[in-house]
Amino acid sequence: MTEKRHVRPYGDTSGDGMVQVSFTLPVAHGPRAEGAALLLANKMGIDPAMVVHANPIGPDFTFFVVYGSVTHIVDMAEVVVVEREYPLLPPGEVNTALKRLLRRKLVVVGACIGTDAHTVGIDAILNIKGFAGEKGLEYYRELRVVNLGAQVAVPDLVKRARAEKADAVLVSQVVTQRDAHILNTQEMSAAFREAMGERRPLLIAGGPRFDPRMAGELGVDRVFSRGTTPGEVASYLAHAVAQKHVPTAPDAPGTSSAGKAPKAPKTTAAKKKETVRA
Numbered sequence: 039m040t041e042k043r044h045v046r047p048y049g050d051t052s053g054d055g056m057v058q059v060s061f062t063l064p065v066a067h068g069p070r071a072e073g074a075a076l077l078l079a080n081k082m083g084i085d086p087a088m089v090v091h092a093n094p095i096g097p098d099f100t101f102f103v104v105y106g107s108v109t110h111i112v113d114m115a116e117v118v119v120v121e122r123e124y125p126l127l128p129p130g131e132v133n134t135a136l137k138r139l140l141r142r143k144l145v146v147v148g149a150c151i152g153t154d155a156h157t158v159g160i161d162a163i164l165n166i167k168g169f170a171g172e173k174g175l176e177y178y179r180e181l182r183v184v185n186l187g188a189q190v191a192v193p194d195l196v197k198r199a200r201a202e203k204a205d206a207v208l209v210s211q212v213v214t215q216r217d218a219h220i221l222n223t224q225e226m227s228a229a230f231r232e233a234m235g236e237r238r239p240l241l242i243a244g245g246p247r248f249d250p251r252m253a254g255e256l257g258v259d260r261v262f263s264r265g266t267t268p269g270e271v272a273s274y275l276a277h278a279v280a281q282k283h284v285p286t287a288p289d290a291p292g293t294s295s296a297g298k299a300p301k302a303p304k305t306t307a308a309k310k311k312e313t314v315r316a
Contacts, residue, residue, distance in 0.1 A: 045112050055107040057084065062101045067094035075102040083109045120250035120261075124277035126269055129178055135276045136180040139283045140205075144275060146175055147199045147239075148208040149186035152222040156212035157188045159244060163208065163268050174268045181272070192222075192229045199230070199239060206240040206275055214247045220256065227257030240278055242271070 049056020063078070065071040072089045079087035087106035095101050127135070136144050148164045150157055162169035164185045166176040176183045184202050186195065199207050209226055211219035223243045230238040243253075244262040253261045260274055 041114060043114055045114060046110075047108060049107075055109070056105070057108050058090075058103060058105045059084070060101070060103045062095060062099055064099055066098055067092060067100045071100040072102075075100075075104060079104045079106060085109060118251070122270075124273055127273045127276060129173065129269075129272065132272045132276045133178055133180040136178075136279060139279050140180075143180050143182040144205045144279065145182045145184070145202050146206045146208060146275070147184045147186065147195070147202055147204040148210070149190040149195050150188045150210050150212075151190050151192055151195060151226055152211075152213075152218060153189055154211055154213045154218075154222070155188040157210070159212060159246075160185065160208065160210035163210075163244070163266070163271055168268050170267050172267045172269045175272055177268075178272055181275075192226050195226065196229050196233050200234070204239045205279070206242060208242045208244065208271070211243065211245040211248070214245075219245055219247055220252075223256045223258065231257070240275070242274075244271075 046053045046055045047057050048054070059079070059082070061075075061078070063071060063074055065074055072092055075089050075092070076087050079085075084104065084106040087104050089102055090105045091101075091103035093101045146164070148160050150160055161174075163174060164176060164183050165174045168174040168177065174183075175181050184198070184204075186198060195207065195209075198204075207226075207230070209223060211222055213219065227241050230241060240260075241258040242260045242262065243256055243258045244266060246264040248256075248261045248263050250261045250263055253259065259278065262271065
């Protein structure tokens with residue numbers, strides 16, 4: 039099936055633009071609150087809009103569900119995403135690749151940093167029980183996993199990663215109030231660069247509110263968002279290690295390792311001239 043260039047949401051019929059959104063307004067429940075919800079929906083491009091649900095949350099807030107047709111059209115040519123540039127490998131192939139490249143186990147240190155106590159995400163990736171029918175990284179024979187758990191201070195994470203000689207550090211962030219996930223991850227990446235420079239391990243961040251395009255902004259090598267499985271992370275680790283171990287190209291004929299052409303040996307006549315000058 040050929041992908042359409044311009045698309046609109048599908049509700050009752052193709053291209054009718056129907057969407058359903060929910061939000062909360064700091065307005066007491068009542069007709070004025072519903073009027074404010076409809077006005078907001080119109081400003082969002084939903085026209086006509088209909089409030090299908092309104093529920094008070096305490097005396098000063100109202101939760102809404104609004105249904106209507108959006109006027110916007112999406113140009114698929116403008117869509118920008120991070121495409122996976124590596125193949126998904128089964129555990130056996132990941133183990134084989136790492137053993138061939140490193141000849142030792144790859145060390146992975148994982149943690150929830152800052153005040154974040156939500157370990158469900160990091161445990162789903164690291165623990166052997168895994169997630170979505172896939173075994174976690176502890177299952178992989180050529181990985182040694184150190185799970186530090188929740189509320190790990192950044193200095194402690196750096197210290198433990200150095201002690202374990204970590205090849206990769208995985209941090210999970212679920213708490214997002216006031217962009218805590220962004221600030222914590224930036225603090226972590228800066229701490230590793232200050233402490234270890236170019237010898238730092240691979241830095242990987244994950245969480246439901248991360249955008250995979252944020253790697254540069256966060257200062258990490260990779261960002262994984264919601265729905266990521268252990269197999270995706272393991273395959274990325276194998277890919278990243280392979281990239282680090284790409285053999286350098288041999289010197290071209292007639293050039294030295296410094297990229298310069300080697301000097302031609304001196305002829306007998308040239309040697310005689312030097313002797314006469316001496």
